[in-house]
Amino acid sequence: MKSGPETSPTFLDHLRDPSNEAAWRRFVELYCPIVYRLAKRKGLDRDAAEIVVQEFCVRMVRYLQEFQYDRERGRFRGWIRKVATHEIFRYWRKQSAGKPKSTVSIDGDNDIVPDEGEDNWWEGSEIARLLQLALDDVKGQVSTRDYEVFRKLVLDSQTVDAVSLEFGITPNHIYGIKFRLLRMIREQAHRLREEWYDR
Amino acid sequence: MTDSSTSCPADEIILAHVEGGLSPEQQALTEAHLRACGPCRKRVEEAENLTRVSKLLSQSKLNQRDVERIDRCVQSTLDEVRRTTTKPRD
Numbered sequence: 001m002k003s004g005p006e007t008s009p010t011f012l013d014h015l016r017d018p019s020n021e022a023a024w025r026r027f028v029e030l031y032c033p034i035v036y037r038l039a040k041r042k043g044l045d046r047d048a049a050e051i052v053v054q055e056f057c058v059r060m061v062r063y064l065q066e067f068q069y070d071r072e073r074g075r076f077r078g079w080i081r082k083v084a085t086h087e088i089f090r091y092w093r094k095q096s097a098g099k100p101k102s103t104v105s106i107d108g109d110n111d112i113v114p115d116e117g118e119d120n121w122w123e124g125s126e127i128a129r130l131l132q133l134a135l136d137d138v139k140g141q142v143s144t145r146d147y148e149v150f151r152k153l154v155l156d157s158q159t160v161d162a163v164s165l166e167f168g169i170t171p172n173h174i175y176g177i178k179f180r181l182l183r184m185i186r187e188q189a190h191r192l193r194e195e196w197y198d199r
Numbered sequence: 200m201t202d203s204s205t206s207c208p209a210d211e212i213i214l215a216h217v218e219g220g221l222s223p224e225q226q227a228l229t230e231a232h233l234r235a236c237g238p239c240r241k242r243v244e245e246a247e248n249l250t251r252v253s254k255l256l257s258q259s260k261l262n263q264r265d266v267e268r269i270d271r272c273v274q275s276t277l278d279e280v281r282r283t284t285t286k287p288r289d
Contacts, residue, residue, distance in 0.1 A: 018283040028273045036269050050268045057276035128259035154253050155260050160220055176211035182249040
């Protein structure tokens with residue numbers, strides 16, 4: 001597995017404390033969509049993907065309060081991914097009497113070797129998710145109009161001309177809004193990343 | 200419009216240049232400026248990076264039905280965490 005940045009021990013301490021709702025909210029908001037998309041990527045439908053995410057979360061709540069970080073045994077982020085993959089295979093086993101078979105062990109004694117494509121997918125999903133969370137944070141710092149311009153342009157993939165016409169502002173103004181918000185989002189994503197991971 | 204041949208273009212012009220949103224005349228003026236201005240070429244690199252951020256956001260967008268399901272999972276997990284907090288310890 002790729003050796004990207006590791007989760008901050010401080011953040012892990014926060015997660016061991018179930019009364020720290022802010023840390024838990026950050027954690028589930030970051031990982032639930034990634035696990036959901038992984039489940040769908042592995043061929044599950046929406047209902048099944050939701051069940052997998054719920055099972056994943058239940059395990060996280062149970063495990064994280066007792067999780068002891070051990071750098072020698074592997075990375076916390078790698079472990080999260082292993083638990084998610086394990087839950088998907090567990091769902092398959094329950095539904096279809098064992099097809100396909102998993103060699104996953106979340107104890108780390110019988111690890112699967114993820115392929116390079118999946119490594120990239122997971123890393124890319126984490127980055128994309130951090131950007132989405134950063135966008136949520138930035139939303140409260142800009143005017144409703146600017147956010148809507150950005151949303152239509154970037155998230156709804158509308159053209160500059162269409163957005164310009166709808167809001168009655170020039171294309172240059174649209175590009176200015178896009179530039180400013182993208183920069184804010186990138187900076188906020190860096191802050192979130194520093195909060196989460198060791199530099 | 201900034202006169203790109205003499206002064207540094209504004210951020211929106213740099214982004215429009217990167218995304219192919221300038222008219223041919225604006226594009227020519229901007230390119231002429233960039234050939235002579237190192238700091239603005241750095242700004243183009245930043246705008247290219249921001250365009251990648253934009254693409255990632257666009258590609259990873261979930262549809263509303265998926266968002267609702269994920270929100271349910273987030274909420275039920277936070278409820279479970281709260282229950283854990285209030286559960287008396289053995």
